[in-house]
Amino acid sequence: MEMLDFSNYTGKLNETLSESIVPPILQGSFGIFGNLLALILLFYYSKSHRWGEFYKYVFALAITDLCGLLFHYPVAITRYASNFEFEFPEKFCYFDVFLFSFSFLSSAMIVCAMSCDRLFAVRYPITYRHGNHKTKRVLMAIWVFSAMIASFPLLGFGSVKIYYPGTWCFINFASRRCLDRINTYVYSSLCLLILLITVIANTAVIYSVCKYDKQDGILSNDFERRKRKNDETYIVTLMLSIVIVFSVCWIPLVIRMMINASAKDPKNGPEELLAVRMTISNAIIDPWIYIILRKENLVKISRLVKRISSGKHLPAIFITTESQELGDGSKTTENVSETTTVTASTQI
Structure with a gap:
């Protein structure tokens, strides 16, 4: 396994110091606060949503993201605050690799499972309503599988590396070694596959909702039409937000991993730092999507927009x-x- 050495950064002191402490502080603060607030809201409104399958996935996603942020950011901010003189303990770097790999992968799989669950609920509502979803087992399988994949570098399948500016550790995708490149391809390909399934599932959800929207004439009264319209608006808005944020945040890291794995001269610099910050941003934005785009809020916004567009003044x-x-x-x-x-x- 590659030695964890900070000497690579001593020759780039000015470049390292140019990295501000502000981004990690803002990311850590917003991410931890947002996930905590999402958990509080989930428990506060538990009587209304009764812990349906969707809300179980939201809870698992918030817990996974919160743990990843809580364990990483305090140590990373300490290194920034020490003017990059504080060095990671070697064991912590191994733990940081497992933490990043596990939280990234499990969060992506939970979002994917959530999308597939919504697709099944929209396409087969009667079967879904009376079916046994086994959500807890799905979540446990996701966490176990993610832990297995995240353990590959620790078991010798590939190695770990400290990345610029020496504030985070991850699987070594800036290496020329064959085993490292294979591990990089396995991880990035798996992430790309999850991303594609999520995009396809969300697109199918939106298509199904829009298709069924044209069949409103089969409903017997206006109340049922309005209720389903509100539900459809909520689903489409939430799914669109999830797939856009998930895609934008994940694509940079997957691309950087694949480029480095196939490059003759792999890089370890600001591009990799930006890619991992974008991926972490997914864990930061996820809870705010739920907080801001809650069904009750969307219904109020929809009513206000309709009131204004219809010319009815306040x-x-x-x-x-x-x-x-x-x-x-x-x-x-x-x-x-x-x-x-x-x-x-x-x-x-």
């Missing part, structure tokens, strides 16, 4: 001395019409 009542006198009955009937003209409710 009333604003101005209370004046004349209107108070009208309320007290101190004005005569003849004066009522004049006062009403002055104090009538104005619309914005």
Whole structure:
């Protein structure tokens, strides 16, 4: 296994110091706070959602992302704060490799499972409603499988490496060794496969929802139409957000891994740092998608948009001395019409 040596960075002192401590602090703070808030909301509204299958996946995703952020960022920020003089203990670097590999892969698989679950719920609603989903077993299988893949470098299948600017460790995809390149291809190909399945599943969900939307005439009353329309809006918005954020955050790291694995001169620099920060951003944004795009919030936004687009303005009542006198009955009937003209409710 490759020695964990920081000497590669001493010759790039100015380049290393150019890396600011602000991005890791912001990422760590927003990620930890967002996942904690998502967990609090899940428990607070547990009576309404009754821990349906979708919310179990959201809970597992928040727990996985939170643990990954909590274990990594305090040590990484310590190295930034020490002006890059604090060195990782060798055992921590091995743990950091396992942590990154496990959290990245398991989060991606949970999002994929969530997408497949939504697809099954939309395409086969009756079977889904009465079926035994075994969500807990699926989550356990995801975590076990991710732990196995993340353990490959620790078992000698490939090696680990400290990456620029010496604040994170990951599987060695900047190596010319054959075993390292094979391990890189296995991990990146698996991530790419999960990404493709997620995109396909979400696209199928959106297509199914839009297709069924044209069949609203089969519903018996307006209440059922409105209720399903709200549900469809929620599903489409959430799925679109998930697939866009997931794709944007994951593609840079997968591309960098494949480029380095096939390059004659693999790089270990700012491009790799940016790629891993983009991937970590997925764990930071995920809880905020759930927090902001909750069904209740989308329903309120949808009603507000419809109200504005239909030309119905929001009333604003101005209370004046004349209107108070009208309320007290101190004005005569003849004066009522004049006062009403002055104090009538104005619309914005």
